[in-house]
Each structure stands twice: as C-alpha cells, then as structure tokens.
Amino acid sequence: MRGIVIAAGMGVRMGALTECRPKCMLEVGSGPLLDATIERMKMVGCDEIILIVGHCADQIDRDDVIRIQNLDFNNNNILHSLMYASEYMHGPLVISYSDIWVEPDIYTTLLKTEGDIVIAADCDWRPYYEGRTEHPLSEAENIIFNANEDVTHTGKTIDPNGFPENRCAEFLGLWHMTAAGTDAFVKCFNRINSALSLTDPFQDAKEWQKSYITDILREMINAGQQVSAALVERGWAELDTRQDIERLPEVAERQRLYNYIESAKTKR
Numbered sequence: 001m002r003g004i005v006i007a008a009g010m011g012v013r014m015g016a017l018t019e020c021r022p023k024c025m026l027e028v029g030s031g032p033l034l035d036a037t038i039e040r041m042k043m044v045g046c047d048e049i050i051l052i053v054g055h056c057a058d059q060i061d062r063d064d065v066i067r068i069q070n071l072d073f074n075n076n077n078i079l080h081s082l083m084y085a086s087e088y089m090h091g092p093l094v095i096s097y098s099d100i101w102v103e104p105d106i107y108t109t110l111l112k113t114e115g116d117i118v119i120a121a122d123c124d125w126r127p128y129y130e131g132r133t134e135h136p137l138s139e140a141e142n143i144i145f146n147a148n149e150d151v152t153h154t155g156k157t158i159d160p161n162g163f164p165e166n167r168c169a170e171f172l173g174l175w176h177m178t179a180a181g182t183d184a185f186v187k188c189f190n191r192i193n194s195a196l197s198l199t200d201p202f203q204d205a206k207e208w209q210k211s212y213i214t215d216i217l218r219e220m221i222n223a224g225q226q227v228s229a230a231l232v233e234r235g236w237a238e239l240d241t242r243q244d245i246e247r248l249p250e251v252a253e254r255q256r257l258y259n260y261i262e263s264a265k266t267k268r
Helices: 012-018 033-043 078-088 104-112 179-195 213-222 242-251 258-267
Strands: 002-007 048-053 066-069 093-097 100-102 117-122 142-145 151-155 168-177 228-232 236-238
Touching (some): 033 048, 033 093, 033 104, 066 078, 093 104, 100 168, 117 213, 142 228, 151 213, 168 179, 236 242
Parallel strands (some): 002 093, 048 066
Antiparallel strands (some): 093 168, 142 168
16 A cells, blocks of 8 residues: 655745745654654554655655656645655555644544545544634645545535534545546546646636645545545644744643654654
8 A cells, every 4th residue: 555645835924934944844742744654654554655745855865766757846736746646546545735733543544434435523523723814724625525534525615614613624635535436537637638628627626736635535426436535633734824823732632642742752
C-alpha cells in the first residue's frame, strides 16, 4: 500500500512562519509535522510514501520518500496537486493533507472501515472552531452522511445548521482507497479534466484547477459512487493559520491530542 502526502501549497495564512519553509516542516510536538504523518502511514502498512512538493521544496530533506514536484502550485489547488502523482495512483492508497495532526488511532479506524473510498470525518467538530477566528466554521470542509454512514454530500458551502447535527461531520483531509476506489477516482478526474478547461467552474470551485477533494467526491457520489465515512470524535487538528499553531497547546486536551501532548513533553 502507498501513502501520498500533498505538501505543495504556500501556506500564506501562516505568514512569516512559512515564507521559507512548507507548512509540513513546522515543528509540532517533538519534530516536523511531516514526521508524524509519515510515521502514521507506515504504522498502518504504507511501505512506499509519495510526497508532492512545491513551495520551498528544498527544505524537505528525506530519503525515505519519493518526491513529486507540483510545477504549478501557485495556481492550482489540492486536487490538481494530488494528480501530479497520477503515475503512482493505482492499487490501495492512504492520502493525507500535509497540514493536519492526526492521532494514530484515527488511521487505524480509517483502515478498518469497509468501503472502496473511505474518508475520515469528525462528527464532534464544532468545538474546535470556538475562538478560531482566522479559519472560521464557515470554511470547514463538511460532509453529510446517512444512517449507514455513507456520505451523501460534501463541500465547503454546506450549511451545517441545515442538517441534523448527528449527520454532519468535518472531513479531516485524510482518506483511504482500495484499488477499485483509486481506479474510480482517477477515471473520474480524467473524465472531468478532458471536458473542462482549467478555468471553468466545477462544483464549489470557481475554477477547475482550484478544486478541493470534496468537489470531486461530490461529483463521484452524484454519479453513484459509494463513499463511506470513518467517523471519529476529535483526535486531530488542522494547522492552516498562525493562530492554529499558537493555540494548539491550549486546545490539545480538548481535542484529545494525547499523542501530541506526549510528544511535546519529549521535546521539552
């Protein structure tokens, strides 16, 4: 099984923290955030790690990954960045955003959940947004799921108040696909890519090249593809802004970031 980490973005909302380094190289706990992500992937059986780099790629010095350069990271978004690794997108995959701290048990839950496409989603996500002014609740990538825990809707424009609270969760930016799921994902991308120009609108995105993972997942769900939710309760944190980094120690207990807490003690 392969792991893919998407780490090409500029991290502009981190300000000076990421002017000269990628977000994934920020110190979180006892080392760079990327270290924790790769460790978790290896823990669940990823024996090959693909790292998609772009901004300040020379600051990532690892000899245990295959590096893929996103040559257009200034213009595209996370979906198109992922597809720079298309030659490696076959067979089972675990794919992760590079700016999330995820506790090890969530990876275990993800791999135990049945389905060809399984996305990790937090159904106890709202408290994390209390005081999170630089990345407010309105920017969450949400999913809606049914009683069978199948995902019925995804996107950044979902009004969570329009659905029962126990049917709305936040996508972590972490998912697993079997070989069949990967094949369906790639075929869907190629079909859309052949029909649209990079600047055409697509789902919630104003431009196809700016699409999020939730945009293509919605397209697949609407076409009949089953997408399953691996539901968790907290146990993760997104590090998208400088405020997210600064307040991480104070919200760690509430977010149940127990591995992070122990890691931070080791650093001290």
